[in-house]
Ligand SMILES: Nc1ncnc2c1ncn2[C@@H]1O[C@H](COP(=O)(O)OP(=O)(O)O)[C@@H](O)[C@H]1O
């Protein structure tokens with residue numbers, strides 16, 4: 001469980017991007033952090049992923065303040081896929097996945113290879129193993145980036161705008177695919193794409209101007225938004 | 229040559245002949261690259277300030293030579309106002325003409341071979357050189373040039389040695405006196421400058437196989453120097469490139485040191501660096517060439533590596549961090565491999581530049597391609613042909629490198645490495 005408690009983040013230039021935000025991400029399921037562009041979603045994600053330290057409040061992972069955790073432990077429990085994916089262009093898909101298995105978890109090359117191949121197959125993208133990132137489509141790249149994060153078997157997986165490079169048709173395929181991954185981990189999806197959130201998430205928050213505007217079961221959140 | 233061999237024999241010294249450019253010849257003597265110069269050097273007060281001269285071993289003087297056809301119809305230097313008269317760069321005749329005959333257009337050329345080629349094509353009216361040397365060169369080269377008019381002035385030819393070497397000077401003077409006495413000097417003069425004696429010319433032709441061997445050997449030397457300098461430069465460029473990029477904390481002083489050094493190297497002519505290392509630091513030619521070109525390559529390649537590192541998307545490091553990789557692993561497995569691939573095409577261009585820069589080391593008497601070409605030209609008097617061949621030999625290596633660099637660049641772009 002991740003608990004965000006009264007978190008506020010202000011950038012060096014004075015922009016108050018996240019302003020006293022609290023929310024709880026459950027152990028199971030898909031959680032959506034929604035909001036218009038500029039509402040502070042990515043900033044919040046960077047706080048949860050420990051790339052930014054909030055000036056106020058705390059973020060707890062299973063009751064422990066994430067600031068107190070060791071880097072390697074934290075990274076293996078909370079995975080992130082950035083909006084731009086940041087796949088390594090000089091490595092093929094399999095090698096992209098093997099790197100952390102070898103260097104962070106200390107697996108041997110052959111172990112890492114078998115493990116990575118196994119995950120790719122279970123995610124139905126085994127045929128991409130030998131391709132380089134430049135050779136796969138936007139939707140495939142998104143899946144590969146998620147697969148790469150899942151290789152470390154994190155408890156939580158943060159996705160920033162996963163549909164930004166997808167068109168409508170591939171988006172529903174992708175939503176379907178993502179729902180099947182719930183057995184691996186729980187997802188926190190940051191998105192401004194409400195139809196996509198509706199297709200995937202069970203619960204969510206809607207942010208506006210750095211604050212939580214609506215919160216709860218996804219259908220309720222969306223209904224309340226419609227009323228406004 | 230004969231004079232030098234004879235003197236060396238008489239003073240029991242090993243004579244090793246060092247070929248060098250005329251315009252740096254005194255500097256080389258002062259830097260102890262060699263101990264004496266036996267090459268028809270005139271005794272002048274200016275030169276006497278820095279070196280000691282032996283007793284004069286022959287008297288000669290400045291002489292105007294023109295083409296036998298004499299299209300400008302000149303019969304003495306005083307008729308040459310506004311006409312082009314050539315001299316070899318660094319010889320005393322240049323100053324003499326500029327001072328005494330300011331209306332003559334003095335053309336300074338690098339070698340007698342160039343002067344001869346120009347006069348053959350009648351692009352100059354004539355040239356001024358030592359009377360005996362000129363007569364000998366003209367005859368041996370089979371050129372239709374003739375001396376006209378009186379000698380411009382007379383001068384004494386001596387052998388310069390360093391001022392701190394009076395022993396050698398004494399030995400040379402003794403040898404010269406003995407050679408004068410027993411008629412050796414007379415015989416040598418006869419053989420070289422004897423009038424009317426037409427010896428079948430050994431000059432003017434050179435076996436094609438000899439020419440080919442010289443060119444190939446020269447090019448092998450050029451490539452060898454380039455390769456050694458490349459290795460040295462590359463090994464130094466990697467840490468330098470890193471220091472240019474990262475300037476955190478304790479690296480700061482080193483960063484500024486490398487920054488300053490690289491700027492200095494990039495902002496000064498390689499030729500000056502070469503002469504500094506050779507004469508200033510006193511290294512022998514090959515180490516001087518490799519060190520200079522290596523350091524120079526290092527400076528440019530360090531910049532290229534820095535640019536490569538800068539153009540890796542910062543998101544790559546972040547992505548690796550999100551996977552829990554340590555800072556060192558992030559650099560080793562994610563940032564550096566991409567930076568290096570981005571740097572490959574410009575690094576290859578550095579190799580091309582380095583290859584071309586090897587031509588400069590001819591100036592410090594390394595027998596590389598240009599120098600071998602010059603030595604062929606000094607016999608065949610065909611500068612156009614042999615400089616063209618030398619150029620083409622370079623091009624045969626640089627052209628594929630340039631094409632390869634283009635291809636690598638395209639493939640790197642296609643793989644989506646550098647962000648822009
Ligand atoms: N590095 C930054 N420095 C200053 N302001 C920033 C920075 N990143 C984002 N912001 C500002 O913070 C606010 C929230 O941005 P962001 O968290 O990216 O929103 P979202 O992801 O919801 O679009 C915006 O006003 C944005 O301009």
Ligand SMILES: [Mg+2]
Nearest residue numbers: 041042043161
């Ligand atoms: Mg965002």
